[in-house]
Amino acid sequence: MEKLLMGPGPSNVDPRVLKAMSQPLVGHLDPDFLKIMDSTMECLRQIFKTKNRLTMPVSGTGSAGMEAACVNFIEPGDKVIVGVNGVFGARAADLMGRIGAEVTEIKEKWGSPIEIEKIVKAFSAAKGKIKALLLVHAETSTGVHQPLDEAGWIAREEGALFIVDTVTSLGGVDVRIDDWLIDVSYSGTQKCLSCPPGLSPFTANERAMDVLRKRKTKVPSWYFDFSMIEKYWGSERVYHHTAPISMIFGLHEGLKIILEEGLEKRFARHMENHVYLRDELEKMGIRFVVEPAYRLPNLNSVYVPAGIDEKKVRMRMLSEYNIEIGAGLGEFAGKVWRIGLMGHTSRKENVDTLINTLKKVMG
Numbered sequence: 188m189e190k191l192l193m194g195p196g197p198s199n200v201d202p203r204v205l206k207a208m209s210q211p212l213v214g215h216l217d218p219d220f221l222k223i224m225d226s227t228m229e230c231l232r233q234i235f236k237t238k239n240r241l242t243m244p245v246s247g248t249g250s251a252g253m254e255a256a257c258v259n260f261i262e263p264g265d266k267v268i269v270g271v272n273g274v275f276g277a278r279a280a281d282l283m284g285r286i287g288a289e290v291t292e293i294k295e296k297w298g299s300p301i302e303i304e305k306i307v308k309a310f311s312a313a314k315g316k317i318k319a320l321l322l323v324h325a326e327t328s329t330g331v332h333q334p335l336d337e338a339g340w341i342a343r344e345e346g347a348l349f350i351v352d353t354v355t356s357l358g359g360v361d362v363r364i365d366d367w368l369i370d371v372s373y374s375g376t377q378k379c380l381s382c383p384p385g386l387s388p389f390t391a392n393e394r395a396m397d398v399l400r401k402r403k404t405k406v407p408s409w410y411f412d413f414s415m416i417e418k419y420w421g422s423e424r425v426y427h428h429t430a431p432i433s434m435i436f437g438l439h440e441g442l443k444i445i446l447e448e449g450l451e452k453r454f455a456r457h458m459e460n461h462v463y464l465r466d467e468l469e470k471m472g473i474r475f476v477v478e479p480a481y482r483l484p485n486l487n488s489v490y491v492p493a494g495i496d497e498k499k500v501r502m503r504m505l506s507e508y509n510i511e512i513g514a515g516l517g518e519f520a521g522k523v524w525r526i527g528l529m530g531h532t533s534r535k536e537n538v539d540t541l542i543n544t545l546k547k548v549m550g
């Protein structure tokens with residue numbers, strides 16, 4: 188039974204991706220597979236809008252990419268600043284702390300973006316050099332679209348790395364790694380790239396790779412150590428770990444689909460369907476959590492109307508109509524629904540189906 192996945196991810200997968208994943212296996216050093224690896228890297232560079240040599244999928248889900256970003260470029264005792272206005276900023280701060288970084292959290296109300304003034308203040312209040320600033324571009328727990336065009340300049344001026352979580356933004360809204368001076372970014376396959384979960388597209392520039400080369404301590408994770416991984420994905424082809432071959436077949440096809448559609452067209456489609464959904468929800472008296480200027484088109488957080496049992500509605504949508512929408516997390520639990528319009532799922536007919544069903548189920 189095919190279900191309509193309109194939650195915070197995974198999103199629906201294009202049948203072409205499923206077909207690509209079911210191809211017979213080849214060896215992970217087979218010249219035919221190496222060609223697919225190279226092509227996957229090239230497609231990812233276009234989608235991340237970067238020239239970075241190290242641009243490849245990390246084996247593991249989005250959180251694996253987050254972990255790789257922290258363990259490779261941060262050492263115990265390093266000072267880092269992390270924007271925390273939802274679950275994923277909090278996860279990044281937790282991860283940084285676990286590897287021994289001294290973390291300054293810039294806290295913001297859930298549903299609001301991190302203010303640029305607070306970033307400037309955090310840098311100037313820091314005693315000693317800040318090693319990195321980490322921000323979440325698309326906070327999936329709240330639906331906030333974090334502006335990124337200024338933060339990179341501040342980090343660069345302060346000599347810090349700028350690390351950005353693009354798990355939910357990549358393929359749904361514009362991501363400009365090079366223009367926005369982002370040094371390191373990790374994403375995920377199951378949100379707006381519309382592939383199954385299991386890989387984390389990753390990019391790091393030479394500035395970041397220099398930081399890795401000059402580390403005083405070994406990268407504490409063997410599995411995520413880019414000084415070895417880059418030799419497998421680079422021209423040396425030194426075995427590190429067996430690439431998840433079928434996953435990469437699927438991702439490669441998914442990336443080709445995105446480039447065939449065209450990035451700007453894809454972003455416009457996400458925006459159009461968001462506007463259509465917003466208008467229909469507002470007609471029903473349903474209100475959005477996030478201010479219009481900071482709303483993600485691909486993740487719509489809305490308040491559950493008073494008197495509605497949110498869980499009952501979600502469960503009936505799923506069991507009777509095969510439509511999945513997301514619950515609120517953390518402080519939004521029980522108060523908010525999260526409606527995803529990501530990648531392949533972002534279509535007008537899906538919005539119609541959702542609205543009609545929601546009307547029926549809410550009665």
Ligand SMILES: *Cc1c(COP(=O)(O)O)cnc(C)c1O
Pocket residue numbers: 196248249250251253275323325326327328352353354355375384
């Ligand atoms: C989903 C998500 C993650 C974690 O990805 P997993 O694939 O669940 O490990 C990290 N950051 C953001 C913003 C996400 O939406």
